[in-house]
Amino acid sequence: MFHTTTDSSCNHCAPRRSFLTGLLTATAATVLPSCATTSKDAPLPAVAKRALVDVHHHVWAPASLKELEARKLAEPPARNWSLNKTMDDMAKAGVTYTLTSPTTPAAGFGDVATMRSMARISNEYGAQLARDYPNQFGFFATLPMLDVDGALAEIAYSCDVLKANGIAMLTSYNGKWLGDKAFAPIMDEINRRKLIVYTHPSNTQCCQNLQEGVPGSTIEFATDTTRTITSLLFSGTATRCKDIKFIFSHAGGTMPFLVERLVMLPKLNANFGKILPSDQVLPTLRSFYYDTAQASHPGALLSLLNLVDVSQVVFGTDFPYRTSLDHVKGLMAMGFSMNDLTAIESRNALRILGRA
Template identity: 90%
Template sequence: MAQRFHPQDGCNQCTPRRGFLTGLLAAGAAAVLPSCATSSKDAPLPSVAKRSLVDVHHHVWAPAFLKELETRKLAEPPARNWSLNKTLDDMAQAGVTYSITSPTTPAASFGDAATMRAMARVSNEYGAQLARDYPSQFGFFATLPMLDVDGALAEIAYSVDVLKANGIAMLTSYDGKWLGDKAFAPIMDEINRRKLVVYTHPSNPKCCGNLQEGVPGSTIEFATDTTRTITSLLFSGTATRCKDIKFIFSHAGGTMPFLVERLTMLPKLNANFGKILPSDQVLPTLRSFYYDTAQASHPGALLSLLNLVDVSQVVFGTDFPYRTSLDHVKGLMAMGFSMNDLTAIESRNAQRLLGRA
């Protein structure tokens, strides 16, 4: 059974849990949490400048990849305004000493097969070059042309064996297919054979674009698409079959922690799903995954996630340049973690996951 997070642990002056949650809803996290920012058994938290964090969710754009996005009118302002100097400055301000880079949506999922292969390759070559130029500061997750299975398998081999990628980066869905879809089974099986880390980033699903005028997909659909792909992995049998893949889900698992009871009920409501993953195996499977803090370093997301999984399954992510690293450091420091748990989230869990411990 996973250990549950209690913000008041080790802090004798903190409100009891029921009162804490009531107060949180009534007064907001800023008024409730900072007073318990350290455990009475721990030394004071180090200043931001002295921290040493590992960021698993940090975006960069290869020049050739960005040029193709701009040509197709797919480049967002953060991509057009990004630079390596901005990345390095952001890391330094927050005490991030190592970032695993990846592009974000649409990744290598547009154009014909040749274009997708080319975009994956230039992105991976760029990530690898950053890692060679700054070996103590950067690693990278390799991007795949997921809609081209042969191309994806070739890119896994090249990126892992030649470029020495830290793992694989995937979107949560491609052309209306989530990661448990049978079309992706050969890719998942190869990644499982190699026992790789798979970091996932949400995308705008094919089903749900422009549902509300003026509301971008990142506001609602990203978090929901993460839940869709987790559900797909569970009830396609992929998560059970590919137990050696170490999945990271962005943004504290999207809406999954809020919908977890519905997921545990699904095998009881649908006998076919129950044959694939019995109800009593849903929670253990979810607790075996990792979840990052990108745009989720606040009580609304973390209290729900940490009531489901152990602190050991949470890794630090920033979503730079869509948010700053400092935003997330401050958010985590305000949560009331003990020094041991804070260090686990900020660096130790990722180091263990990536084999850098």
């Protein structure tokens, strides 16, 4: 049932197939609405009340939100967000540590001065939260990616002075994905520092307002994640920057579904084959990390877990666009073993952060 372009000699394919076979059975109630056993308002099972680590949680500095509102870029979740709401959401789901970041457009709009200002404001705010609540908050630093000098300066300041836990990037900036040669100096510096790069999708210029009433987050976000993964693979960035720990949002977007096409691409394009041979595509994809935000359900997780081990999956919520409790319940319904559930909810993230 679960066929991928894996090598039959792969050491961890057999355990994954066994896991998925059991998982498919365990998730029958989730897949078939008539068999659902957990209502939206049902109490959280006691077994899930543990110390979760959320790598995908959005906050907005007041000055940043003011700028977004002035430019009519602030969505309702941003305008209605507050620190009290974040802490209440964490408490309800048992999230004890959260890595904060702004979401699109982050520091990806305006002139150079605006981009630098938005990055600095966001990073100072994230750092202040981490200082005020050191046991509850860390943060991923935002960069003015379209300004290379500014981005390099912000990496140094955020990491050396503010003590950021890593870097937050959008999947694209003005039609450029993360493997674009324009970003190479930034990626090389991040690789030198061996940092985490958490990525959040954006609605790229080519694909805005394609269907009336359908926001970019519905379709284009997942697709843009796949575009940036493809860009990193076939630009040579992923191979060159092996010390970056990439985290991709939303279970990798559409990538797990399209993985066979990515494996075939170097065979179709000889230039890509010289950069990343076909037999290196899967190992590279399996070296990345993927979060559960908006993806704590069988449609996303079964596809992702047919590609990567549980060790590469981290807990994310996308608050305030979704609640932490939504994701805890979704993961509980998947039928994971306690060991695998704990790995996803906290252990994998703590390992990446160097805290395990």
